[in-house]
Amino acid sequence: MxxxxxIINKLSEQGYRLTPQxxxxxxxxxxxxxxxxxxxxxxxxxxxxxRVNISTVYRTLELLKRLGxxxxxxxxxxxxxxxxxxxxxxxxxxxxxCGAIVDLGESVLSPVKDVLLREYGFIAxxxxxxxxxxxxxxxx
Amino acid sequence: MxxxxxIINKLSEQGYRLTPQxxxxxxxxxxxxxxxxxxxxxxxxxxxxxRVNISTVYRTLELLKRLGxxxxxxxxxxxxxxxxxxxxxxxxxxxxxCGAIVDLGESVLSPVKDVLLREYGFIAxxxxxxxxxxxxxxxx
DNA sequence: ATTCTTATTGAAACTAAGTGCATCTATAAA
DNA sequence: TTTATAGATGCACTTAGTTTCAATAAGAAT
Numbered sequence: 196m197x198x199x200x201x202i203i204n205k206l207s208e209q210g211y212r213l214t215p216q217x218x219x220x221x222x223x224x225x226x227x228x229x230x231x232x233x234x235x236x237x238x239x240x241x242x243x244x245x246r247v248n249i250s251t252v253y254r255t256l257e258l259l260k261r262l263g264x265x266x267x268x269x270x271x272x273x274x275x276x277x278x279x280x281x282x283x284x285x286x287x288x289x290x291x292x293c294g295a296i297v298d299l300g301e302s303v304l305s306p307v308k309d310v311l312l313r314e315y316g317f318i319a320x321x322x323x324x325x326x327x328x329x330x331x332x333x334x335x
Numbered sequence: 336m337x338x339x340x341x342i343i344n345k346l347s348e349q350g351y352r353l354t355p356q357x358x359x360x361x362x363x364x365x366x367x368x369x370x371x372x373x374x375x376x377x378x379x380x381x382x383x384x385x386r387v388n389i390s391t392v393y394r395t396l397e398l399l400k401r402l403g404x405x406x407x408x409x410x411x412x413x414x415x416x417x418x419x420x421x422x423x424x425x426x427x428x429x430x431x432x433c434g435a436i437v438d439l440g441e442s443v444l445s446p447v448k449d450v451l452l453r454e455y456g457f458i459a460x461x462x463x464x465x466x467x468x469x470x471x472x473x474x475x
Numbered sequence: 476a477t478t479c480t481t482a483t484t485g486a487a488a489c490t491a492a493g494t495g496c497a498t499c500t501a502t503a504a505a
Numbered sequence: 506t507t508t509a510t511a512g513a514t515g516c517a518c519t520t521a522g523t524t525t526c527a528a529t530a531a532g533a534a535t
Contacts (some may be wrong), residue, residue: 211482217483246485247484247485250524251485273493288459297455299455306446307443311466315439317466317470319428320466326459328458331457350512354500354501390516391514394493395513413490
């Protein structure tokens with residue numbers, strides 16, 4: 196039960212205002228296991244402070260994304276999921292047949308990241324990717 | 336100016352009906368340079384046959400996607416883009432700063448595809464990916 | 476403590492995409 | 506050629522996310 200300090204500090208360092216809405220959105224993101232959706236964040240915040248608007252949640256997520264503090268990932272269930280960057284990087288294999296999700300270390304994509312940087316000077320954001328396809332069972 | 340036969344043949348082989356709506360949607364996808372959006376397909380079809388509904392476009396795209404006949408890619412402009420698989424595979428580097436899009440051969444991701452198959456038995460669909468990040472200019 | 480400035484918020488409208496259901500029609504069977 | 510039927514469509518509605526704009530309030534300056 197920590198105080199979501201990491202992201203808050205970075206926001207205030209960079210001159211962004213620390214509104215109560217933002218504080219509550221941040222703790223919703225930093226508590227829990229990550230992979231939270233905008234609606235879930237909204238539900239958590241609204242439970243304590245019913246005046247929040249969901250567009251504030253979306254706007255805060257957009258900001259955190261732009262500052263590189265959270266990653267946004269489409270896991271194929273129709274809503275985007277958010278993960279605090281401070282909690283570590285990983286990827287997912289998502290089976291489009293049965294819906295199974297397998298976690299994947301960060302290292303699988305590092306060679307790609309390196310090639311893109313070397314050959315194109317492109318700094319690829321490959322911190323939390325969902326790779327779709329068919330799992331071992333479904334393609335047997 | 337070919338007759339969008341490839342996809343039509345595959346649909347009818349597999350027992351799907353060849354409705355006039357589908358035929359018009361298919362030629363919209365197969366003519367042109369690919370990377371067409373659902374709205375653009377709808378506009379093209381509606382110009383000839385104003386009774387089509389856009390949900391038919393979405394449903395047809397869903398079908399073609401499921402059958403592996405088109406790829407769906409988010410190039411970051413708020414609408415998904417579709418590309419006929421028969422026209423070849425490639426990827427895109429999308430700069431989240433300036434919006435520049437650089438094309439990329441298929442080969443960059445083949446090693447990843449191989450590793451996922453070998454180590455997880457996972458058949459990854461990596462035929463038309465958009466990789467977001469910062470281009471050489473924007474990260475100078 | 477009060478005032479000021481501008482970032483942030485809430486409300487509502489809007490967009491892209493997906494869904495449920497009654498109707499219609501492409502295709503196969505008679 | 507006509508009929509039957511399951512697949513496909515149109516329409517209305519829902520959902521996730523974005524945008525506009527007037528009102529509010531965080532944080533700086535006084």
